[in-house]
Amino acid sequence: MVKPVKCVAEKIGKFVAGMRFFVLVPIIGLAIAAVVLFVKGSIELFYFINELIYGIERTEIEISIIVEIVEIVHLFLVGTVLFITSLGFYELLIQPLALSPWLQTHNIEELELNLVGLTIVVVAVNFLSVIFDKNDSNLAVYGLGYALPIAALAYFMKVRSGIAKQTS
Numbered sequence: 001m002v003k004p005v006k007c008v009a010e011k012i013g014k015f016v017a018g019m020r021f022f023v024l025v026p027i028i029g030l031a032i033a034a035v036v037l038f039v040k041g042s043i044e045l046f047y048f049i050n051e052l053i054y055g056i057e058r059t060e061i062e063i064s065i066i067v068e069i070v071e072i073v074h075l076f077l078v079g080t081v082l083f084i085t086s087l088g089f090y091e092l093l094i095q096p097l098a099l100s101p102w103l104q105t106h107n108i109e110e111l112e113l114n115l116v117g118l119t120i121v122v123v124a125v126n127f128l129s130v131i132f133d134k135n136d137s138n139l140a141v142y143g144l145g146y147a148l149p150i151a152a153l154a155y156f157m158k159v160r161s162g163i164a165k166q167t168s
Contacts (some may be wrong), residue, residue, distance in 0.1 A: 020093050020094065021094070023089055023093045023094065026086075027086050027089045027090050028086075030082045030083070030085055030086035031083060031086040033079075033082050034079040036079075037076070037079030040075055041072055041076045041079065044068075044075065045072050048072060052065070066132065067129060067132045071129070074121070078118060078121075078122065081115070081118040084103065084105075085111055085115065088105030088110065088111045088114070091104065091105045092105055092107070092108065092111075113160060113161060116156060116157050116160075119149075119153055120150050120153050120157075123146055123150055126146070127142065127146040130142050130146075
């Protein structure tokens with residue numbers, strides 16, 4: 001009687017261990033999303049350079065260039081963070097990869113901090129777009145609305161990274 005129970009326990013253990021491969025769905029999804037953002041950013045960069053060379057009006061050149069460049073770089077940054085998150089999930093839940101030390105993920109807190117940092121950048125870039133939009137006159141309300149989540153997330157990052165340093 002002991003033998004069948006042990007056999008069932010082994011099968012359940014193998015099944016549970018094999019479930020970690022379900023994480024391949026978000027890993028592949030994040031990698032595809034990163035590639036899509038890289039392609040979109042590249043296309044927008046190509047159109048921006050084309051517009052810059054051939055057809056931009058001189059009156060709005062400075063503000064337009066700044067906003068466009070920041071938004072294009074923003075696409076590449078988000079894509080990069082998604083790709084690093086995809087690699088991190090793979091490393092943590094499937095198997096370690098031979099990566100540069102700065103790309104290696106050692107715990108889930110590192111992935112959380114990457115995501116929170118990304119959120120701060122997204123909010124900051126959105127606010128930058130509002131600043132350069134000439135139609136909005138009430139920047140104080142927007143500034144406060146954007147500053148509060150940024151401050152809360154920055155505090156979360158500080159506390160979380162402090163906890164991670166204490167435990168390591």
